Amino acid sequence: MEVILGVSNHHIHLTKKDFKVLFGDVPLEVLREVRQPNQFASTFCVTLKTEKGVIENVRVMGPCREYTQVEISRTDAYILGLHPPIRTSGHLEESSPITIIGSKGTLHLKEGCILADRHIHLLPKQAELYGLSDLEEVDVLLPGPKGGILFHVQLRVSENSYFEMHLDTDDANAHMVKNGDFARILIKNE
């Protein structure tokens, strides 16, 4: 079962309120659509800052959400001196503190920075076809000369989704795969 790869570079989701603090009373403009329906990379970027380091040009994704969340890789975390937990979007309890700098303002978050868990978006009809369930974990085989298998890839079954695996730049670079490549979901014989 082949799935297309969506490689997520570090990025940020913002509430409407936090977006306004960082950029003022302007609309969140679309730079380009991504594969998931209604989601997009915006024309805005922030700078991430901690006592240890700085990462510039971190893309603001849209539309605005009910929570503000920074998603980075383990490599980024070393630069920032952070130890963020591996989390599903929106689960931010005891995640890492971080400072976010926009063109008009700055936010100091006590929590909000995570390592995004590996996951696959799929439709209910696809899940049913292959006997898979929402929130189940699968293994995924990445091909190539630095190939391997990624464990703990969570399935997210929902109507309004595009069949795609999201992995971070560390996973992609370690295995030398890129956005738009294909991987194979290894379905256990249970």
Place this chain on the structure above:
Amino acid sequence: MEVILGVSNHHIHLTKKDFKVLFGDVPLEVLREVRQPNQFASTFCVTLKTEKGVIENVRVMGPCREYTQVEISRTDAYILGLHPPIRTSGHLEESSPITIIGSKGTLHLKEGCILADRHIHLLPKQAELYGLSDLEEVDVLLPGPKGGILFHVQLRVSENSYFEMHLDTDDANAHMVKNGDFARILIKNE
């Protein structure tokens, strides 16, 4: 079969001649020993430079070798705008060009920059015990919440070695393992 992990950050090996060009007529001092016998991190660092980017504080490893070789990760390669091949040490034909800056001089190499292949050092008696051969490839399981399996891990059997797997920072960060952690060699039933 458990093996200790040695995580290699980007680093450089130099010939005596190139070391002298970069740092002058001084001895290559030991900063700290590494696990492989007689190998060490030196007190010297270089800067790597291309038209696209710069990476500072790249450690010079010792002792000097018969070839000058820069080993970086795929993440580093994006910063430098390079596409280095995956290679075993010393196999530098058609590897990437790079500029190396030391405290006393600069080298412009037409080739010399590689992505190091994943490999395991082991002794002949260990290879014999497990029925493994020099240059054979194995799969290695990395445990943990971002665990997985790395394919194409080459065995290097030699008398003067310490039993250890070398992987780069991309492989380590993707799977959230660190130097000194343990992994499991998956021996095929052939």
